[in-house]
Amino acid sequence: MVHKSITHELLFVRCKHWNTPSCPHQQNAVMGLSVLNQDHLFLLSDKTVSRLKTLCEQCPCFKKKAL
Numbered sequence: 737m738v739h740k741s742i743t744h745e746l747l748f749v750r751c752k753h754w755n756t757p758s759c760p761h762q763q764n765a766v767m768g769l770s771v772l773n774q775d776h777l778f779l780l781s782d783k784t785v786s787r788l789k790t791l792c793e794q795c796p797c798f799k800k801k802a803l
Contacts, residue, residue, distance in 0.1 A: 747793065755770075760797060764791065
């Protein structure tokens with residue numbers, strides 16, 4: 737059973753650099769999944785969401801008050 741993710745709680749979609757050329761992870765395959773599924777983010781597995789959160793938590797762009 738896939739759990740429904742709440743978009744406003746997802747770290748990676750709160751970053752102003754998400755899905756823009758300024759995102760340093762734009763070419764990352766996992767980030768690509770989030771961009772492809774942006775209208776249906778709840779379809780991403782919990783594991784994929786966890787990997788994206790980890791990626792963004794360590795991102796220098798996100799740490800520069802990207803929220």
